[in-house]
Amino acid sequence: MSSIFKNTLGITLALFLISATAYHKFYVSVTQINYSNKEESLQITSRIFIDDFENVLKERYGVTLDLGTPQEAKNSNYYVERYLNTRFTIHINGKKQELHFLGKEYENDVVKTYIEIKNTPLSSLKSIKVESNILYDLFQEQQNIIHFNINNRKKSFLLMKDKNTDMLKL
Known part of the structure; x- marks a missing residue:
């Protein structure tokens, strides 16, 4: 086999492997939880x-x-809200929140x-427990990143299917 053919074959194989691994899909969501002093509420995006x-x-x-x-179903908010209410929960001071x-x-x-x-006064916040099961029902490798910013205290958690809950103590 000629040297040029070997090099061409090697480069082609390397490009194929790189493109195959570059396409590998990752499953991640990011949730930001901020405290609003003005509204006395947790705002979650x-x-x-x-x-x-x-x-x-x-x-x-x-x-x-x-x-x-443009063809989005008119009842899409219903299903989005329904899903989030069954797959994402927050407990403040041990009590599940609406x-x-x-x-x-x-x-x-x-x-x-x-x-x-x-109705979440800052003075009453002692602990916030987050449980996120978003997309775990379809993607086993799903990762959910949770960022907190409460009273200038910042903290982040990485939640996965086998560890879907974490707590911020204030």
């Missing part, structure tokens, strides 16, 4: 890839919502969801 979210909603509820398109879904918007290939927990 989650960022989830639209295609992954569409797939899990279709699998779980048998609906195609066409999120982020999540108020405010809406969603789109940014490129991501859906941003907005949730609020009302």
Whole structure:
């Protein structure tokens, strides 16, 4: 075999392997939890890839919502809220909180969801426990990153299927 052929074969094989690994999909969501002194509330923004979210909603509820398109289903908020209420929970000082879904918007290939927990005076916050099961029902390798910013205290957690809960003590 000639040296040129071996080099060409080697380069072709290397490019194939690089392109095959570069396409490997990763599954991640990012949730930001901020405290609003003005509103005395926790304000929660989650960022989830639209295609992954569409797939899990279709699998779980048998609906195609066409999120982020002109054909988006009129009842899409219902399914987004329903899913989040069953897959994301927050406990403050050991008590499960009611999540108020405010809406969603789109940014490129991501859906941003907005949730609020009302009537939460800062002085009463001792601990915040977050349990996130977002997308675990479809993607075993899903990772959910949680960022807190409460009273200038910042902390982040990485939640995975086998460790889906963490707590911030204030």
